[in-house]
Amino acid sequence: MSSSRASSSAVSLNAVSKSFGAIAALKATSLDIRPGELMTLLGPSGCGKTTLLNIVAGFLSADAGDVAIEGQRVNDVPTFQRQIGMMFQSYALFPHMTVEANVGYGLKMRGMPRADIHRRVQDALVLVKLQGLEARKPSQLSGGQQQRIALARALVIEPKVLLLDEPFSALDKSLRGSMQIELKDIQRKLGIATIFVTHDQSEALSLSDRLAVMSEGVIRQVGTPHEVYADPADRFVASFIGDVNVIPGVIESLDDGRATIRVGNGHVGASRTHLADAAPGTPVDVFVRPEQITLAAPREEIPLTGKVHASVFQGGHTDVLVDVGVEGMSTVLVRLAGPAHVARWAKGAPVGVVFAVDTVLAFPKSG
Amino acid sequence: MRSRPFLGAFVTPAALCAVALVAALLAILQYSVRMHVPGSLEPGDYTLANFVALLKPLYARVFFDTAWICLLTAFATLVAGYPVAYALVHTKRPFVKGLILIIVVTPLFLGEVVRTYSWIIVLGNTGFINSVLLMLGLIASPIQLLFTTIGVVLALVHVTLPVMVVMLAAALAHIDPAYERAAASLGASPLRAFLTVTLPLSTPGILAGVTTAFAWTFSAFATPQLIGGGRVNMVSNLVYQLGFASFNFPFAAALSVAGLVMTFALLGLIRLGTRRFENVTQH
Numbered sequence A: 001m002s003s004s005r006a007s008s009s010a011v012s013l014n015a016v017s018k019s020f021g022a023i024a025a026l027k028a029t030s031l032d033i034r035p036g037e038l039m040t041l042l043g044p045s046g047c048g049k050t051t052l053l054n055i056v057a058g059f060l061s062a063d064a065g066d067v068a069i070e071g072q073r074v075n076d077v078p079t080f081q082r083q084i085g086m087m088f089q090s091y092a093l094f095p096h097m098t099v100e101a102n103v104g105y106g107l108k109m110r111g112m113p114r115a116d117i118h119r120r121v122q123d124a125l126v127l128v129k130l131q132g133l134e135a136r137k138p139s140q141l142s143g144g145q146q147q148r149i150a151l152a153r154a155l156v157i158e159p160k161v162l163l164l165d166e167p168f169s170a171l172d173k174s175l176r177g178s179m180q181i182e183l184k185d186i187q188r189k190l191g192i193a194t195i196f197v198t199h200d201q202s203e204a205l206s207l208s209d210r211l212a213v214m215s216e217g218v219i220r221q222v223g224t225p226h227e228v229y230a231d232p233a234d235r236f237v238a239s240f241i242g243d244v245n246v247i248p249g250v251i252e253s254l255d256d257g258r259a260t261i262r263v264g265n266g267h268v269g270a271s272r273t274h275l276a277d278a279a280p281g282t283p284v285d286v287f288v289r290p291e292q293i294t295l296a297a298p299r300e301e302i303p304l305t306g307k308v309h310a311s312v313f314q315g316g317h318t319d320v321l322v323d324v325g326v327e328g329m330s331t332v333l334v335r336l337a338g339p340a341h342v343a344r345w346a347k348g349a350p351v352g353v354v355f356a357v358d359t360v361l362a363f364p365k366s367g
Numbered sequence B: 001m002r003s004r005p006f007l008g009a010f011v012t013p014a015a016l017c018a019v020a021l022v023a024a025l026l027a028i029l030q031y032s033v034r035m036h037v038p039g040s041l042e043p044g045d046y047t048l049a050n051f052v053a054l055l056k057p058l059y060a061r062v063f064f065d066t067a068w069i070c071l072l073t074a075f076a077t078l079v080a081g082y083p084v085a086y087a088l089v090h091t092k093r094p095f096v097k098g099l100i101l102i103i104v105v106t107p108l109f110l111g112e113v114v115r116t117y118s119w120i121i122v123l124g125n126t127g128f129i130n131s132v133l134l135m136l137g138l139i140a141s142p143i144q145l146l147f148t149t150i151g152v153v154l155a156l157v158h159v160t161l162p163v164m165v166v167m168l169a170a171a172l173a174h175i176d177p178a179y180e181r182a183a184a185s186l187g188a189s190p191l192r193a194f195l196t197v198t199l200p201l202s203t204p205g206i207l208a209g210v211t212t213a214f215a216w217t218f219s220a221f222a223t224p225q226l227i228g229g230g231r232v233n234m235v236s237n238l239v240y241q242l243g244f245a246s247f248n249f250p251f252a253a254a255l256s257v258a259g260l261v262m263t264f265a266l267l268g269l270i271r272l273g274t275r276r277f278e279n280v281t282q283h
Helices: A003-007 A051-059 A099-109 A114-127 A141-154 A175-190 A201-207 A227-230 A234-239 B007-032 B050-053 B057-090 B095-108 B112-123 B129-137 B149-173 B177-185 B191-200 B203-218 B222-228 B235-245 B249-280
Strands: A011-018 A023-033 A038-042 A066-069 A084-087 A161-165 A194-196 A210-215 A218-224 A244-252 A258-263 A264-270 A281-287 A291-298 A304-313 A316-324 A331-338 A350-354 A359-364
Touching: A011 A051, A023 A066, A023 A218, A038 A051, A038 A201, A051 A066, A051 A084, A051 A161, A051 A194, A084 A141, A099 A114, A099 A141, A114 A141, A141 A175, A175 A201, A194 A201, A201 A227, A210 A227, A210 A234, A218 A227, A218 A234, A218 B050, A234 A281, A234 A359, A244 A331, A258 A281, A258 A359, A264 A281, A264 A350, A264 B112, A291 A331, A304 A331, A316 A350, B007 B249, B050 B249, B057 B095, B057 B149, B057 B203, B057 B235, B057 B249, B095 B149, B112 B129, B112 B149, B112 B222, B149 B203, B149 B222, B177 B191, B191 B203, B203 B249, B222 B235, B235 B249
Parallel strands: A038 A194, A038 A210, A084 A161, A161 A194, A264 A359
Antiparallel strands: A011 A023, A011 A066, A210 A218, A244 A258, A244 A281, A258 A264, A281 A359, A291 A350, A304 A316, A304 A350, A316 A331
């Protein structure tokens, strides 16, 4: 373990792996969480993100590799001595204790005098904007209030790292957005290193300082939300983050940094990052975001033509699904900003799909 | 309301049993307020003399002893059963789970007489316990276990354990494992997490287990009869003696009624004293 690297990290994972029987839940994984940053572990269920979180928390022990918190190796340190704060998916508020007792629990375990506990609990409740409910039981609180209490309980002990296990999944959508903003505000204000586990990519994009995209026990990419969205490392990341259309094409020509790809009757440019070994004539998949394409009247020289399958008004934008007669793909999703598109692109109308950017992502055909 | 076409047919057997039970209880109630006619199985006139006689120290003593044995048994079963139930719920190995379950439930399948005789062999002066203790040099002469309250309680704990463990396990299995994890993340050692979170959250199971163990033990007959050997008397043994040795059916009936009333009264008291814990795990 390189101690110099570890000491500058809030949490450092070095070649950590974990298997359950024959299933490798986590393959040798390394990751550094910087002080004060919110790092998201994002991936579909079974990708190993929860396993990783549980290893940091100490609920699971790694088969191999090292876990360090603030530079100190904690492989053999039990959970209750790791000084972590954790928020659970179900919140896990103790049902037999009042709000005050729940929030004060961690301080009581640390042997703090009662008067100090009371004061610190009050401060924590101010932080999460939930005072006056100290005597209530968790069952008497709404879902949003329970979440604030769970956050206060995790933060009041001033943990070295805050662990969040899908904390928003139990909230309804309207509440989720505002809670996310508040959580991010509190996290930034306290400057506490945070590991946040979610399968919701929009949540990950909006909250993270950096995120690690995982699948099948492997971290596929680590980067800022913008990096991961704009420059995905592989096909998995490209299709998991944000909506994307996968359109078949063929490399027509290559020069230094760019490839020109023929799609239908038209062309589009792509960076060669993921096409290092490709030659002209190689079939590729073009990954294009719904907002990177637009609609036009059908005519020659247009990449794809078809008929409108459906126009869905989404408030701020309109999603248009276009049936294109290309083998291997059913519809193309086009996202048009602004209103008034629904009427223009009515169901059944003939339409052409054109690229609105001159550089898209392309990957060699899989398999 | 939806119609339930089979309800009548399904309920009939249970209803018939209930009617028979109520009739039997009413007969006992009726007998308990009749006079005993020595030398006759037919009761005499109506009287409250049977219940007045219950107040005699000789009989009151038996009621007191019975309640004491029940309390001891319920408490000892709780202490013995809790770790077993905890292990049963928390072990990850199906084999261990199955093994614990089989060992715990076996007493229910043994006949009462067979089980009790095994205990006589274990508890006797040359029995297993005394032989082992003598061999280890821990005692100089055998301890009297047979024909003592301790012996009776031991045997009663054995047969009450399955019920207790099953009830505790049901309660423990309902506790979200996230609570113990949350406690650990907040700095509670495993022991403190158990004492402050798991134990209080399992109080409904503890109450149900203790209450059932108590009522279950109150009607014990063969165990005190054989292991107590006439020196440890519980209400059932007294009823048996009066009914089938003295043929004093009215007084035996009065004892039974009093036993029933006392069971309900004590259960009511336990319930009253612990009501405040009832809502502990309501979500």
